Amino acid sequence: MIRDITIGQYYPEYSKIHKLDPRLKIVVTLVYIVSLFLVKDFIGYAIVFASIGLVVAMSKVPIRFILRGLKPIFLIIAFTFTLNMLMTKGTILWSWGFVRITEEGLYNAVFMALRLIFLIIGSSLLTLTTKPIKLTDGIESLLKPFKKMGLPVHELAMMMTIALRFIPTLLEETDKIMKAQQARGADFETGGLIKRAKAMIPLLIPLFVGAFRIAQDLAMAMEARCYHGGEGRTKLNALKFRGRDAAAIIFVVIYLSAVVAERIFV
Amino acid sequence: MSIKAENLTHIYNKGLAYETKAVDDVSFTAEDGEFIGIIGHTGSGKSTLIQHLNGILKPESGRIFIDDIEITSKNVKMTQIRKRVGLVFQYPEYQLFEETVLRDISFGPKNLGLSDDEVVERAMEAMRLVGLDFETYAERSPFELSGGQKRRAAIAGVIAMRPDVLILDEPTAGLDPKAHEDILNMIRSVKERAGGIVVLVSHNMGDIAEMTDRVLVMDGGKLVRDGAPAEIFADEEFLKGIGLGVPPAARMANVLAAGGLASDRSVLTLGDLTDFLANRLGGAGGGADDETPEVSR
Numbered sequence: 011m012i013r014d015i016t017i018g019q020y021y022p023e024y025s026k027i028h029k030l031d032p033r034l035k036i037v038v039t040l041v042y043i044v045s046l047f048l049v050k051d052f053i054g055y056a057i058v059f060a061s062i063g064l065v066v067a068m069s070k071v072p073i074r075f076i077l078r079g080l081k082p083i084f085l086i087i088a089f090t091f092t093l094n095m096l097m098t099k100g101t102i103l104w105s106w107g108f109v110r111i112t113e114e115g116l117y118n119a120v121f122m123a124l125r126l127i128f129l130i131i132g133s134s135l136l137t138l139t140t141k142p143i144k145l146t147d148g149i150e151s152l153l154k155p156f157k158k159m160g161l162p163v164h165e166l167a168m169m170m171t172i173a174l175r176f177i178p179t180l181l182e183e184t185d186k187i188m189k190a191q192q193a194r195g196a197d198f199e200t201g202g203l204i205k206r207a208k209a210m211i212p213l214l215i216p217l218f219v220g221a222f223r224i225a226q227d228l229a230m231a232m233e234a235r236c237y238h239g240g241e242g243r244t245k246l247n248a249l250k251f252r253g254r255d256a257a258a259i260i261f262v263v264i265y266l267s268a269v270v271a272e273r274i275f276v
Numbered sequence: 277m278s279i280k281a282e283n284l285t286h287i288y289n290k291g292l293a294y295e296t297k298a299v300d301d302v303s304f305t306a307e308d309g310e311f312i313g314i315i316g317h318t319g320s321g322k323s324t325l326i327q328h329l330n331g332i333l334k335p336e337s338g339r340i341f342i343d344d345i346e347i348t349s350k351n352v353k354m355t356q357i358r359k360r361v362g363l364v365f366q367y368p369e370y371q372l373f374e375e376t377v378l379r380d381i382s383f384g385p386k387n388l389g390l391s392d393d394e395v396v397e398r399a400m401e402a403m404r405l406v407g408l409d410f411e412t413y414a415e416r417s418p419f420e421l422s423g424g425q426k427r428r429a430a431i432a433g434v435i436a437m438r439p440d441v442l443i444l445d446e447p448t449a450g451l452d453p454k455a456h457e458d459i460l461n462m463i464r465s466v467k468e469r470a471g472g473i474v475v476l477v478s479h480n481m482g483d484i485a486e487m488t489d490r491v492l493v494m495d496g497g498k499l500v501r502d503g504a505p506a507e508i509f510a511d512e513e514f515l516k517g518i519g520l521g522v523p524p525a526a527r528m529a530n531v532l533a534a535g536g537l538a539s540d541r542s543v544l545t546l547g548d549l550t551d552f553l554a555n556r557l558g559g560a561g562g563g564a565d566d567e568t569p570e571v572s573r
């Protein structure tokens with residue numbers, strides 16, 4: 011059901027990757043994404059494949075969990091693949107009417123699809139191995155320099171934390187209200203678009219009312235415990251740079267050098 | 277009218293590391309006219325069990341029959357089931373959504389495809405039964421009502437569908453004594469008027485003893501006892517062992533017994549207790565000491 015959505019999901023495990031500093035993981039993910047655009051041939055992808063494969067193995071996240079993240083964007087991959095294959099000019103391999111597949115087109119299509127797949131695997135690995143709370147902690151810490159420019163960094167991070175925290179709660183609430191309305195004969199499954207949209211009203215109104223109620227209660231509870239924003243606030247689990255983070259940096263530097271060297275010399 | 281559940285099992289989050297067997301091989305039957313109570317510790321699977329009885333949840337294995345219709349089979353029409361089995365959820369006030377109380381209560385009957393006149397008539401009757409004055413409340417927004425009034429409106433929304441089987445999941449949780457008593461009286465009058473089967477889930481042993489004529493006891497997803505209230509509440513040790521207890525009147529009788537007053541296992545309700553005490557005290561001179569009072573329920 012709705013609980014099965016996996017994008018942005020966390021996979022609880024005690025691996026070396028899970029334990030890395032979230033700031034480092036965010037930066038590394040960005041570096042990794044940039045590096046994908048440096049790759050110009052399949053030898054480069056071999057380096058990428060070996061590296062990301064190693065990280066996946068170390069993270070102990072099951073492969074099928076990572077592949078599940080690819081499912082929602084399968085359509086986009088298929089679409090770019092087809093476009094690339096059909097729109098590139100070059101040596102014709104096969105043609106039928108105005109449809110022609112060229113050697114260059116096929117090469118391009120595979121190349122682009124791989125880039126997308128690697129991109130998704132890398133970024134979903136970030137959310138799979140990092141608790142949402144750690145992730146927002148990391149973002150807050152990385153954005154700190156922008157505070158001087160007037161960006162409410164702490165408040166943004168807090169909003170993100172709360173939003174992430176309440177996704178499961180709201181899904182649960184949705185499930186409960188849906189069942190209650192079904193018991194009164196509501197039908198969410200049949201009928202045309204308009205009928206179905208109308209059928210959502212008995213679900214959405216209690217859901218919104220509930221969301222406001224939860225928000226109000228939460229605000230009250232936070233104030234009762236003297237929450238007053240980011241000024242002078244310390245963290246229970248302060249982020250700390252450790253030995254394993256240094257090891258990860260060395261690994262990333264080697265990886266990046268390999269990708270760059272491959273681009274220049276091969 | 278009858279309900280039959282055969283070897284019902286329900287597993288939440290099947291296949292994941294944190295799967296829970298919330299209902300485990302439960303079988304029972306309920307005949308027309310019965311008033312059934314379900315008791316059990318928090319998390320024992322009561323809510324999960326009753327959500328199967330109108331097809332909201334599908335069991336992992338096992339079957340349910342409402343009369344002769346197997347509602348667990350694939351090709352059964354759900355509206356037909358929901359017309360016959362009304363389910364009032366725990367904290368039903370969170371399902372209110374319409375602009376006015378009347379329209380909210382009419383939601384269920386409308387979904388049954390009744391005529392407008394019939395819908396309004398049923399809504400009026402339901403409001404009367406739950407003790408919401410039509411003139412005062414029909415055109416009010418349900419969101420402006422107090423907690424107890426919201427609860428009444430939500431229950432009326434189910435009663436207005438006139439189900440043959442009425443199932444209520446802790447309908448009195450969190451209400452004040454007056455509203456509590458009103459809801460119980462409402463359930464009694466619905467039962468009297470419509471007959472059928474009523475199933476009441478409650479943590480209040482007094483209510484269960486007072487109202488029901490059969491009790492199902494759940495523990496860890498299993499149906500561990502099934503019998504008359506007198507039978508179930510006779511075994512205080514067992515009930516305490518699974519986090520439950522006996523009605524206050526029965527406790528009082530047990531305490532009196534421990535204090536030397538001849539014990540009487542059949543005291544369950546306040547009425548029983550009054551009779552028992554009257555008999556003990558008033559009858560002391562009449563030599564009727566050993567006569568056990570008649571159990572009135």
Ligand SMILES: Nc1ncnc2c1ncn2[C@@H]1O[C@H](COP(=O)(O)OP(=O)(O)OP(=O)(O)O)[C@@H](O)[C@H]1O
Binds near residue numbers: 289366
């Ligand atoms: N939607 C759900 N998803 C996953 N697990 C659930 C869900 N609903 C209930 N459970 C689990 O199933 C078990 C039985 O829950 P259920 O709600 O049926 O208990 P209950 O007897 O009604 O408890 P209470 O008296 O607190 O209402 C519990 O362990 C609970 O954690």
Ligand SMILES: [Mg+2]
Binds near residue numbers: 322323324445
């Ligand atoms: Mg419950």
